[in-house]
Amino acid sequence: MEQDTAVVTLAAADAASIAAFVAEHYQGEPPWLTQARHQAGTLAATAALPQRAKSALRARRWEDAPVLAEGVPAVPAAPRDGIRITRGGYRSTPLPAAWTAAGVLCWNLADAVRRAPELVRQYLGQALAAEPVGDGAVGTEGAKFAALNAALWQHGVFLYVPPRVQLTEPVTVEYCIEDSAVTLYPRTLLIADRESQVRVIERYVSQEPEGAARRLLSAVVEVFAGEGARVEYNAIQDLGPSVDAVVHRAARVARDGQMSWNLGEFGAGVLAGRQFTALEGPGAEGRTTVVFFGNRAQQQEYTAITEHAAAHSQSDLFARGVMNGRARSAVTAVTHIRRGARGSHARQREETLMLSPTARAEAVPSLLIDEHDVFAAHAASAGPVEESTLHYLMSRGLPEIEAVRLVVHGFLAPVIDRLPQDAVRDLVWERVERKIRE
Amino acid sequence: MATEPIVHTEYQYGFNDGDVGVLKFQRGLTRQTVEDISRIKGEPKWMLDFRLHALDVFLRKPMPTWGADLSQLNFDDIIYYVKPSERQGRTWDEVPQAIKDTFDRLGIPEAEQKFLAGVSAQYESEVVYHSIRKDLEEKGIIFCDTDTAVREYPELVREYFGTVIPPEDNKFAALNSAVWSGGSFVYLPKGVRCDIPLQAYFRINSQNMGQFERTLIIADEGSFGHYVEGCTAPVYSTESLHSAVVEILVKEGARMRYTTVQNWAPNVYNLVTKRAVAYKNATMEWIDGNFGSKATMKYPAVYLVGEGARGMVLSIAVASRGQHQDTGAKMIHAAPHTSSTIVSKSISQRGGKATYRGLVHFAPEAEGAHSHVKCDTLILDAESASDTIPTAEVDTNAAKMEHEATVTKVSEEQLFYLMSRGLSEEEATRLIVLGFIEPFTRELPMEFAVEMNRLIKFEMEGAIG
Numbered sequence: 022m023e024q025d026t027a028v029v030t031l032a033a034a035d036a037a038s039i040a041a042f043v044a045e046h047y048q049g050e051p052p053w054l055t056q057a058r059h060q061a062g063t064l065a066a067t068a069a070l071p072q073r074a075k076s077a078l079r080a081r082r083w084e085d086a087p088v089l090a091e092g093v094p095a096v097p098a099a100p101r102d103g104i105r106i107t108r109g110g111y112r113s114t115p116l117p118a119a120w121t122a123a124g125v126l127c128w129n130l131a132d133a134v135r136r137a138p139e140l141v142r143q144y145l146g147q148a149l150a151a152e153p154v155g156d157g158a159v160g161t162e163g164a165k166f167a168a169l170n171a172a173l174w175q176h177g178v179f180l181y182v183p184p185r186v187q188l189t190e191p192v193t194v195e196y197c198i199e200d201s202a203v204t205l206y207p208r209t210l211l212i213a214d215r216e217s218q219v220r221v222i223e224r225y226v227s228q229e230p231e232g233a234a235r236r237l238l239s240a241v242v243e244v245f246a247g248e249g250a251r252v253e254y255n256a257i258q259d260l261g262p263s264v265d266a267v268v269h270r271a272a273r274v275a276r277d278g279q280m281s282w283n284l285g286e287f288g289a290g291v292l293a294g295r296q297f298t299a300l301e302g303p304g305a306e307g308r309t310t311v312v313f314f315g316n317r318a319q320q321q322e323y324t325a326i327t328e329h330a331a332a333h334s335q336s337d338l339f340a341r342g343v344m345n346g347r348a349r350s351a352v353t354a355v356t357h358i359r360r361g362a363r364g365s366h367a368r369q370r371e372e373t374l375m376l377s378p379t380a381r382a383e384a385v386p387s388l389l390i391d392e393h394d395v396f397a398a399h400a401a402s403a404g405p406v407e408e409s410t411l412h413y414l415m416s417r418g419l420p421e422i423e424a425v426r427l428v429v430h431g432f433l434a435p436v437i438d439r440l441p442q443d444a445v446r447d448l449v450w451e452r453v454e455r456k457i458r459e
Numbered sequence: 460m461a462t463e464p465i466v467h468t469e470y471q472y473g474f475n476d477g478d479v480g481v482l483k484f485q486r487g488l489t490r491q492t493v494e495d496i497s498r499i500k501g502e503p504k505w506m507l508d509f510r511l512h513a514l515d516v517f518l519r520k521p522m523p524t525w526g527a528d529l530s531q532l533n534f535d536d537i538i539y540y541v542k543p544s545e546r547q548g549r550t551w552d553e554v555p556q557a558i559k560d561t562f563d564r565l566g567i568p569e570a571e572q573k574f575l576a577g578v579s580a581q582y583e584s585e586v587v588y589h590s591i592r593k594d595l596e597e598k599g600i601i602f603c604d605t606d607t608a609v610r611e612y613p614e615l616v617r618e619y620f621g622t623v624i625p626p627e628d629n630k631f632a633a634l635n636s637a638v639w640s641g642g643s644f645v646y647l648p649k650g651v652r653c654d655i656p657l658q659a660y661f662r663i664n665s666q667n668m669g670q671f672e673r674t675l676i677i678a679d680e681g682s683f684g685h686y687v688e689g690c691t692a693p694v695y696s697t698e699s700l701h702s703a704v705v706e707i708l709v710k711e712g713a714r715m716r717y718t719t720v721q722n723w724a725p726n727v728y729n730l731v732t733k734r735a736v737a738y739k740n741a742t743m744e745w746i747d748g749n750f751g752s753k754a755t756m757k758y759p760a761v762y763l764v765g766e767g768a769r770g771m772v773l774s775i776a777v778a779s780r781g782q783h784q785d786t787g788a789k790m791i792h793a794a795p796h797t798s799s800t801i802v803s804k805s806i807s808q809r810g811g812k813a814t815y816r817g818l819v820h821f822a823p824e825a826e827g828a829h830s831h832v833k834c835d836t837l838i839l840d841a842e843s844a845s846d847t848i849p850t851a852e853v854d855t856n857a858a859k860m861e862h863e864a865t866v867t868k869v870s871e872e873q874l875f876y877l878m879s880r881g882l883s884e885e886e887a888t889r890l891i892v893l894g895f896i897e898p899f900t901r902e903l904p905m906e907f908a909v910e911m912n913r914l915i916k917f918e919m920e921g922a923i924g
Contacts, residue, residue: 344856360841375856378823388847390866393838397866401851404859 027091028203028234032084036066039172042089053142054134061171068165086237086265087203088169094202103193104178108202111176120188126181127192130208133179140181144212146171148243148271152297152326153357166267166293170206170241177208180219184247187218191255191442198227198236198264209242213250213278220253222445225268225288229261236263238289242270246278248302253281255445259452260288262317267293276302276331283440285449286313286321286342287456294323300334300362310439311340312449314456315348315380324353329362329395338369341436343429343456344380351383354399360391369399374432376406376425426457487535490514493637496540500606500640505617513626513636520630526816527754527783532728537700539638539671595653600684601646602657605673608644615646619677623706623762624734632732635671635704642672642703647682647713656685656718656904674705678713678741685716687904699727701752707735707743711765714742718903723752725781731757739765739794746902747774749784758816760789763797763828770799775899778811778843787817787849792825792858803834804896807843814846821858828857834864837895 029038039062047058070083094109104113104127111129120127126137133141149167178194198205213219225238238260246252252272260266266289272280280298298307307327315321327336338354356367373382386399406428414424433453440446484492493514497507522529595602601612608616626636647653678684701723709715715735723729729752735743745759761770772788784807790799805813815834836845847864869891877887893900900908 360844373853375853378856380856382851382853384851384853384860384862386847386849386862386864388845388864388866390836390838390846391844393841393843393868395838395866395868399847399862399864401849401862402860403851403853405856 028087029089030084031070031086031088034066034088036063038089039063039066043172050134051138057146058172061168062173065165065168065172068168070165083265085235087235088237089173090202090204092201094199097197097199100195103195105195105197106176106178106207107197107199108175108205109199117190120186123186124183125186125188126179128179130177130179130210131175133210137179137181140212141179141210144210144243144245146243148245148273148299149241149269149297151273151299151301152271153328166239167241167269170208170239170269173204173206173239174208174241175206177210178221179210180221181212182214182217182219182250184215184217186214188220191220191222191253191444194221194223196223196225196238196240198238198260200228200230200233203234203236205236205238205240207238207240209240211242211244211252211254213244213246213252215247216249217247218251220442221255222442223254223256224448225256225258225260225266227261227264227288229263233261233263235265238264238266238268240266240268242268244270244272244280246272246274246280246305248275249277250275251279251281253283253441255283255440255442257285257445257448257452258288258292260292262288262290262319264289265291265293269295269297271297271299272307273299273301274305274307277304278302279306280308281441282307282309282311282325283442283445284309284311284313285440285445285452286311286323287452289321290319292319292321292323294321296323296325298325298327298336300327300329300336300365301331303331303333305331305334307334307336309336309338309340310436311338311342311352312433312436312440312453313340313342313350313352314345314453315342315350316345316456316459317348318346319348320350321348322351322353324355326355327357327367329356329358329365329367329392332362333364334362335366336368338371339436339439340371341373341433342382343374343376343433343453344382345376345456347377347379347381349381349383351385353385353387355387355389356397356399357389358392358395358397362392363394365392365395365397367395367397369401371399371401372432373403374406374429375403376429422457426454429453429457484538484540486538488514488537488539488634488638492539496638496640499540500609502609503613506609509621509626510637510639513633516626517630517633517637520633522630523756526756526814527785529728529730529754532700534634540640595655598651598653599648600651600653601644603644605642605644605675606640608675612644612646615677616644616675619706619708620675621706623708623736624704624732629732631702631730632704635673635702635732639671639673639704641670642674642705643676643686643688644674645676645678645684645686647678647684647715649679650681651679652683653685654683656687658687670699670701670703672703674703676705676707676715676717678707678709678715680710681712682710683714685718685904687718699724701727701729701731703731703733705731705733709735709737709741709743709768711739711741713738714744716744716746717759718746720748720750720903721752721755722750723755725751725753725779727752729755729757731755733757733759734762734789735760735770736762736764737768737770737797740767741765742769742771744771745773745788746899747772747786748899749774749776749786751779752782752784754783754785756785758787758789758818760791761799762791762793763799763825764793766794766796768794768797770797772801772803773899773902774802775804775896776806776813776815778805778807778813780809780811782811783814784812785814785816787815789818789820790830791818791820791822792828792830793822794824795826795828797825797828799830801830801832801834802898803832804899805834805836805845806839806892806895807836807845808839810842812844812846814848815864816846817849818852819850819860819862820852821855821860823855825855826857828855829859830861832860832862832864834862835895836864836866837892838866838868839892 097107776784778784
């Protein structure tokens with residue numbers, strides 16, 4: 022495998038160098054896409070770096086992050102099941118015949134630009150664009166990285182589910198940063214048409230060679246849930262410590278649609294996750310479950326923004342995490358109920374268990390309410406393992422590590438139990454176990 | 460559903476009695492303004508130096524980019540100092556009649572006669588009338604305006620002034636530090652209990668006049684005190700600015716409570732910095748009620764720097780038409796076994812906006828610390844809005860933080876129940892609103908609870924057709 026050479030860092034990536042890179046590496050695309058890439062490239066070069074005063078990300082020097090990497094990476098090995106995406110390309114096992122017959126489209130997004138140009142052009146970028154910029158309590162720190170992805174995305178999943186088609190089996194996707202790669206810009210476009218149903222399980226992994234150079238993942242996931250559609254999105258992020266991961270997820274949910282985000286965040290040196298859910302039709306529903314576990318010097322920042330723009334919309338966010346070592350977490354949840362979203366109902370819960378005296382946690386659970394006929398509530402807590410609990414367990418003969426393990430299990434069980442997929446729950450428990458032992 | 464407002468915050472004291480200021484400055488703020496203020500007051504050089512340094516800080520600091528909309532606030536259009544009478548009224552007879560008339564309507568003389576330890580009423584920028592009961596004097600309690608304190612207790616003032624809130628803290632603290640005038644100075648000696656509340660009233664009267672009172676309270680070891688302050692202001696068409704600084708030191712084992720109910724005129728910018736430092740086993744309590752104003756930004760803070768220190772903020776905010784109440788609380792846990800409680804109640808109506816903005820911080824030293832935060836908001840009609848933005852920073856694993864908040868309308872179930880018992884919708888709604896703010900009113904001293912009840916009842920008359 023060829024190594025990435027001639028890496029350009031974020032500090033050095035000006036508008037001209039990004040434009041030259043796009044011109045050289047993204048040939049043969051339709052003019053509208055080329056133009057969109059160039060526009061995004063200019064924005065990426067000029068947008069400010071993350072600098073929110075208390076941000077967990079502030080300590081990180083983003084200037085050194087790799088952005089443009091030359092080299093011709095190898096095509097990924099074929100996955101046993103589902104889809105595998107690397108810097109080198111997109112490999113997929115064949116779709117079930119029944120799906121194809123029903124009109125389900127599942128391609129590499131790079132191919133979908135050719136094969137379903139109207140659909141891609143209609144939807145690409147439109148979920149991220151719905152997010153109100155500079156609105157209320159959330160800044161726009163991530164905009165630089167979302168723009169980088171828009172300029173430089175290579176491979177990703179394009180999935181279209183036609184009206185009333187209900188996929189019983191999940192679509193599984195693995196994103197892998199191979200040891201030869203320093204950047205990965207995957208992009209997902211998921212369109213669930215009227216009353217359809219779809220589940221996606223994503224896994225983010227990296228190979229970590231000895232003395233790995235610093236690497237960057239900048240991913241964008243856009244979801245469109247049509248009227249009465251149900252979309253269940255699951256992701257387990259298990260990247261190695263050399264990777265800085267910036268992930269933008271955005272969904273627009275139409276009348277009576279349901280969007281469910283289910284996330285396990287375990288890896289990466291620095292994680293900046295940002296999630297936006299627009300409940301645009303009456304009765305639309307957004308449900309978010311986040312399990313996070315940081316140790317060593319990990320920094321995890323997660324921002325979840327939910328916008329209630331229609332009557333009787335509902336949202337429910339539940340995040341629980343464990344911080345060990347010198348890890349830092351910052352969870353910001355913003356629920357915005359717009360005027361006219363009568364009868365809306367919103368809940369947030371953010372809770373952190375602190376296992377080490379040097380761990381840090383920050384929680385900002387915000388409610389921005391412009392409508393009076395609503396119910397909105399949030400709860401947040403952070404605290405250590407109760408010493409009396411530990412003493413009790415240890416007095417029953419358990420070694421300390423086992424006692425801590427039991428407490429962590431008890432703390433995380435309610436949130437992990439909310440994850441809808443058995444397979445995802447198992448994977449999450451497995452990672453929790455590993456994190457406790459680390 | 461109710462279309463009429465449930466809580467009327469029409470300004471009830473919207474009279475003004477002409478301009479009685481004897482000496483009035485030109486609009487705007489320059490080095491000369493600051494030097495003149497200091498010279499007129501006959502201040503020592505260290506205070507002039509403090510003011511001039513603060514002016515530099517003020518000019519250097521940018522406007523806050525968050526919170527209420529301050530874009531209409533023009534610093535060049537404000538008069539920074541007004542002296543209403545040549546000297547301070549020593550007895551009630553010497554107070555100018557126009558001022559007396561205003562106070563009559565606010566009920567100050569009766570209050571003094573009945574309950575209060577002392578009345579220190581700030582009219583415009585100087586304290587014009589001030590008395591303190593003899594028995595408090597005998598205990599060694601000092602209660603006077605801050606200008607007097609600079610003259611008569613220079614050592615005490617110099618030791619503590621600006622130590623809790625330095626000019627560098629924020630732009631408005633710097634502004635206050637440069638042009639402050641009036642405010643209260645309280646010193647409670649070691650082990651002294653002051654069982655009756657110390658009370659002061661503040662008013663803004665001159666058009667476009669900034670009021671920059673400066674309050675410094677020192678509760679020495681083992682002492683106990685309760686300071687009470689209320690504000691009302693006449694209605695004017697152009698903007699006014701109120702930017703106070705309140706510094707409180709609560710020494711080891713002492714307990715201090717600071718109660719404010721403010722009802723500013725709807726054109727006042729109320730930008731206040733209030734902070735207390737609580738030492739070992741000390742208790743600091745802020746009771747803070749915010750009515751009126753065009754925009755209020757106020758976040759009473761307690762720095763818990765000694766082991767076992769306790770802090771509490773109990774607040775209500777009522778935001779009505781054209782008003783933004785951006786209020787909250789800050790608790791900084793910097794020592795072991797410190798604890799804090801924040802209870803915030805907000806009501807927004809008739810297009811008003813109530814924002815809770817808070818911070819709970821646990822430093823690595825805050826082992827065994829604990830904080831509980833509860834914020835509840837009632838939105839009474841379709842035009843009104845509310846934001847809840849709490850921040851928690853936990854830098855230790857040995858502390859516990861809990862936060863909960865709700866935003867709701869008046870419960871229809873409760874309304875139906877009360878109405879099925881024969882109450883009108885108006886009476887039922889009033890009862891629910893009073894129940895909602897009851898955790899606040901029950902903590903007020905009797906004098907204030909009476910005033911508060913009167914205010915709420917008055918404001919809710921004819922609320923629902």
